[in-house]
Amino acid sequence: MTTDAVTPLLKNPVATRKLIVFACFLVTAVTLVPVVMMVLVAFQSDAESMAAQPSFWPSSWHPENLQRAFDLVPLGRYLVNTVIFAAGTTLLETVTAALAAYAFARLNFPGRSWLFGIYLATLMIPSQVTLIPQFILVAKLQGIDTWPGMILPHAFTAIGVFLLRQFFLGIPRDYEEAARLDGANRWQAFIRVIVPLAVPAIATLAVFKFIGQWNNLLWPLVISNSDSTRTAAVGLQVFQDINGTQWNLLLMAATITTVPLIVLFFLTQRWFIRGITMSGLGGR
Amino acid sequence: MAVDTLPARTAPRPQAAPAGPTPRWRNKETIAAWLFILPSLIGFLIFTAGPVLAAGVISLLNWNLFSSPTFAGLKNFARLGPDPTFWSALGNTAYFTLVSVPLTILVSLGLALLLNQGLSRIAVFRSLLLLPYATITVAVAFVWIWLYIPHGGLANTVLGWFGINGPAWLISDFWAMPALIAMSVWKSFGFGMVVFLAGLQAIPQQLYEAARVDGSSAWQSFRNVTLPMLSPALFFVIVTSIIGSFQVFDQALIMTNGGPGSRTTTLVMYIYRTGFENYDQGYAAAQSLVLFGFIVVITAAQFVLQRRLVHYDN
Numbered sequence: 001m002t003t004d005a006v007t008p009l010l011k012n013p014v015a016t017r018k019l020i021v022f023a024c025f026l027v028t029a030v031t032l033v034p035v036v037m038m039v040l041v042a043f044q045s046d047a048e049s050m051a052a053q054p055s056f057w058p059s060s061w062h063p064e065n066l067q068r069a070f071d072l073v074p075l076g077r078y079l080v081n082t083v084i085f086a087a088g089t090t091l092l093e094t095v096t097a098a099l100a101a102y103a104f105a106r107l108n109f110p111g112r113s114w115l116f117g118i119y120l121a122t123l124m125i126p127s128q129v130t131l132i133p134q135f136i137l138v139a140k141l142q143g144i145d146t147w148p149g150m151i152l153p154h155a156f157t158a159i160g161v162f163l164l165r166q167f168f169l170g171i172p173r174d175y176e177e178a179a180r181l182d183g184a185n186r187w188q189a190f191i192r193v194i195v196p197l198a199v200p201a202i203a204t205l206a207v208f209k210f211i212g213q214w215n216n217l218l219w220p221l222v223i224s225n226s227d228s229t230r231t232a233a234v235g236l237q238v239f240q241d242i243n244g245t246q247w248n249l250l251l252m253a254a255t256i257t258t259v260p261l262i263v264l265f266f267l268t269q270r271w272f273i274r275g276i277t278m279s280g281l282g283g284r
Numbered sequence: 285m286a287v288d289t290l291p292a293r294t295a296p297r298p299q300a301a302p303a304g305p306t307p308r309w310r311n312k313e314t315i316a317a318w319l320f321i322l323p324s325l326i327g328f329l330i331f332t333a334g335p336v337l338a339a340g341v342i343s344l345l346n347w348n349l350f351s352s353p354t355f356a357g358l359k360n361f362a363r364l365g366p367d368p369t370f371w372s373a374l375g376n377t378a379y380f381t382l383v384s385v386p387l388t389i390l391v392s393l394g395l396a397l398l399l400n401q402g403l404s405r406i407a408v409f410r411s412l413l414l415l416p417y418a419t420i421t422v423a424v425a426f427v428w429i430w431l432y433i434p435h436g437g438l439a440n441t442v443l444g445w446f447g448i449n450g451p452a453w454l455i456s457d458f459w460a461m462p463a464l465i466a467m468s469v470w471k472s473f474g475f476g477m478v479v480f481l482a483g484l485q486a487i488p489q490q491l492y493e494a495a496r497v498d499g500s501s502a503w504q505s506f507r508n509v510t511l512p513m514l515s516p517a518l519f520f521v522i523v524t525s526i527i528g529s530f531q532v533f534d535q536a537l538i539m540t541n542g543g544p545g546s547r548t549t550t551l552v553m554y555i556y557r558t559g560f561e562n563y564d565q566g567y568a569a570a571q572s573l574v575l576f577g578f579i580v581v582i583t584a585a586q587f588v589l590q591r592r593l594v595h596y597d598n
Contacts, residue, residue: 033413186316211417218556232420254423265414
């Protein structure tokens, strides 16, 4: 790909380097345009953002748009709900998946491959297959618009078990055997040896799950029908319905719900990226 | 298998008495295994595996959630044949997948190769390029609607610089889907990029040196070293991307609401409408199962191909 363009320049390493740095700057700038525009338009005046000819840089800044967006729909409440939903599913999934993945990776028991096969089989089942039965189940259990109804159906997917098992398989058995020889039982070996070694993988799973659930639109859309459980993704759709296309407020609402996630991403990215590198996603 | 050989290798283990200890050891291990698995398994059976089986049952029912269900046999599946919206939704989803997955892989791989050129500030670019992946689809879908404003929107302004009269994007029969695809590639390339970058950095430099000694060109090194060494990562990203693409919903709902006409109505959107706007749960379940069938076949085909094309170290 890039190699053909770069090869003739290789004799001049400084020029090559400059070219690469320039290319990196360029693609990064282009990639960030939508995010930057989201924030810029959010601070434009009503007239400017609604003009027939959209403008890019705000001619005047309107920080009061922030308050106006919160006044239209309870975005703060939606953000809290999103955190409850995302953290609840993430915590449940991570803990249960780590336990199950350890058994699948390390313990021999009758039916292991058979059971793991069932987990794997659901891995490629699209969410809409389970959507309707899950909805009916939750409705029958009076769980519509409740936290258990929101969280439980999305806390036991196979992906966590699959990813952590892959990682656990890569941990040398000797570490654990050493602990076992020192008299540790399976549980102690898991907690003292496997979990500390698997922190990056567990953190990866947790961050993926959290970001994924922060993003989840479909499930909260069908399960939550009041502000008490409505998440930011659904709230934005409600906002779009109420607000029409008043661009500055719409994109202010988008900014408000996206910025916390971006901050979280920058805070956790070390785990996130290191986790990907180490967890075997990188092709081990 | 491997576990059975372990006590033999670590011979001086006191519990491993020679007289028939294996069954008991195994038995203890079985109990431990079930204890480890149970929390996950209970939730998994109730909320994931159970609903999959239930979907099969529901697909055989006439059910609108308000009245009691009646048995419909295979009628719901028979309805799919003459339903033009289902076929167009299937076609739209296939179109989306066939274009967006290769594009996403190309962008991810290209950027990973670019970032892997030994830059000192690689981490900064990597984080910034990963940013779209860490945003809310609904929120950035709003911005993309704004970018696609036909008159004076950013997309058409940029095209105007090159003398191109940009289309009406989201309200154009032809361009609505490419517009969704562009947004989706932007949103999701970061994941593959990070996976590929990690894969690239794990390739031993000696392999490239050996290739150079053998007189390989840059392209030959890429073809004979990079691609085979990266193939497990490629396989992983392709499989997950295809499965993800089949579930595209959020951006289509927000940006086009399936329009114009049903040009961007995806399968999940049609299933959502059937189930939660028309309350035709049985029919929605039947649609979802047919989709699942397609995914099974495609994924199985990929796993068959993987045996031939993917290179694993051990």
